[in-house]
Amino acid sequence: MSALAPQMVRFTVNGQGVEVDAAGDVPLLAVLRGELGLTGSRFGCGLEQCGACTVLVDGEPAYACSRPAWSVADRSVATIEAAEHDLVLAALRRAFLDEQAGQCGYCLSGIILSARALLAREPSPDRPAIVAALDRHLCRCGAHNRIVRAVQRAAARLAEEVAP
Numbered sequence: 001m002s003a004l005a006p007q008m009v010r011f012t013v014n015g016q017g018v019e020v021d022a023a024g025d026v027p028l029l030a031v032l033r034g035e036l037g038l039t040g041s042r043f044g045c046g047l048e049q050c051g052a053c054t055v056l057v058d059g060e061p062a063y064a065c066s067r068p069a070w071s072v073a074d075r076s077v078a079t080i081e082a083a084e085h086d087l088v089l090a091a092l093r094r095a096f097l098d099e100q101a102g103q104c105g106y107c108l109s110g111i112i113l114s115a116r117a118l119l120a121r122e123p124s125p126d127r128p129a130i131v132a133a134l135d136r137h138l139c140r141c142g143a144h145n146r147i148v149r150a151v152q153r154a155a156a157r158l159a160e161e162v163a164p
């Protein structure tokens, strides 16, 4: 069997430019975790059913398990590791800790990124908006109510921080 020829692709991850081998249809998740060492994004089902692999592509949630890495050429990808320099992501992460929103935590990086996209377009979402935004995610630990409360807490805290 012959090896696939390298197909180098450039994109931005968490503000840093990268160039990776995206030969064939290697999934974005494999590149993020395996080549770039960004292991916060998780593999769950591999079938766009659980949301554990969710990252942001140009600010919108995307399933990294099924999306070929070549498809993000010249685009901007964010993973949970961006919380080190993104105030909204950091506020979400803090609120999830405060609410103890999660047990095993496996689902949380994807959920927090989808919540980040929600807060970008709707800074004070009501409960139905949060539930709708997180509909693509499964939490097998059943932490749904605490997860929704955590998003509300982060939104309230961010609103306080920007209040005059």
Ligand code: FES
Binding pocket: 042, 043, 044, 045, 046, 047, 048, 049, 050, 051, 052, 053, 054, 063, 064, 065, 066
């Ligand atoms: S691992 Fe991608 S949706 Fe489940």
Ligand code: FES
Binding pocket: 101, 102, 103, 104, 105, 106, 107, 108, 138, 139, 140, 141, 142, 143
């Ligand atoms: S906290 Fe365990 S799957 Fe959500």
